[in-house]
Amino acid sequence: xxxxFIWIRVLIIGLVSNLFLSCIKQDVDKxxxxxxxxxxxxxxxxxxxxxxxxxVYNFELPKRDSLVQEIELVFxxxxxxxxxxxxxxxxxxxxxxIKYLPSDxxxxxxxxxxxxxxxxxxxxxxxxxxxxxxxxxxxxxxxED
Numbered sequence: 001x002x003x004x005f006i007w008i009r010v011l012i013i014g015l016v017s018n019l020f021l022s023c024i025k026q027d028v029d030k031x032x033x034x035x036x037x038x039x040x041x042x043x044x045x046x047x048x049x050x051x052x053x054x055x056v057y058n059f060e061l062p063k064r065d066s067l068v069q070e071i072e073l074v075f076x077x078x079x080x081x082x083x084x085x086x087x088x089x090x091x092x093x094x095x096x097x098i099k100y101l102p103s104d105x106x107x108x109x110x111x112x113x114x115x116x117x118x119x120x121x122x123x124x125x126x127x128x129x130x131x132x133x134x135x136x137x138x139x140x141x142x143x144e145d
Contacts, residue, residue, distance in 0.1 A: 032073040032123050036083060036116075039066050039130040044092040046131055050085035057085075061131070073125075082110055083127070090131075096139035108135060 040046050046061040057080050061067050069081050078084040091097045102111045109115055117128045
C-alpha cells in the first residue's frame with residue numbers, strides 16, 4: 001500500500017512538472033528574420049537580372065540607393081532572393097555588365113555569402129552587400145548585337 005502511495009505522488013509530481021514546463025515560452029517560438037541589404041554606392045543605375053530555376057527576376061537599384069530583401073528563417077521561401085540565384089547579371093547604366101555563377105571565384109560574387117558583411121541586431125540577421133565604383137570599373141562593356 002505504501003509503495004502504491006509513493007508511485008501516485010511521483011506520478012502527480014511528474015504531471016504537474018510537465019504541465020508547468022510546457023507553459024514556459026521557448027526560443028523556438030521567436031520569429032527569426034534575415035535581411036539582405038544591397039547598397040548602390042556608385043553614381044550608376046544598377047539593373048540586376050537573376051535566374052532561379054525557370055524564373056527570372058529583375059531589380060533596379062538607383063544610384064546611391066538601397067534594395068532590401070527579407071526572409072523568415074524557419075518557414076520563409078528563398079524564391080526571388082538574390083543570394084540564392086542560379087546565376088546573376090548586373091548591368092551599370094545599360095553600358096557595362098558583370099555575370100556571376102555560384103562556381104565563380106570572385107571575392108565580389110553576390111552568390112557567395114563571404115562577399116557580404118553580416119551583423120545581428122536582436123532577432124534579425126542583417127546581411128549587407130555594397131556595390132562599389134570598383135565593380136563598375138571591373139565590369140565589361142556590353143557588346144551590341
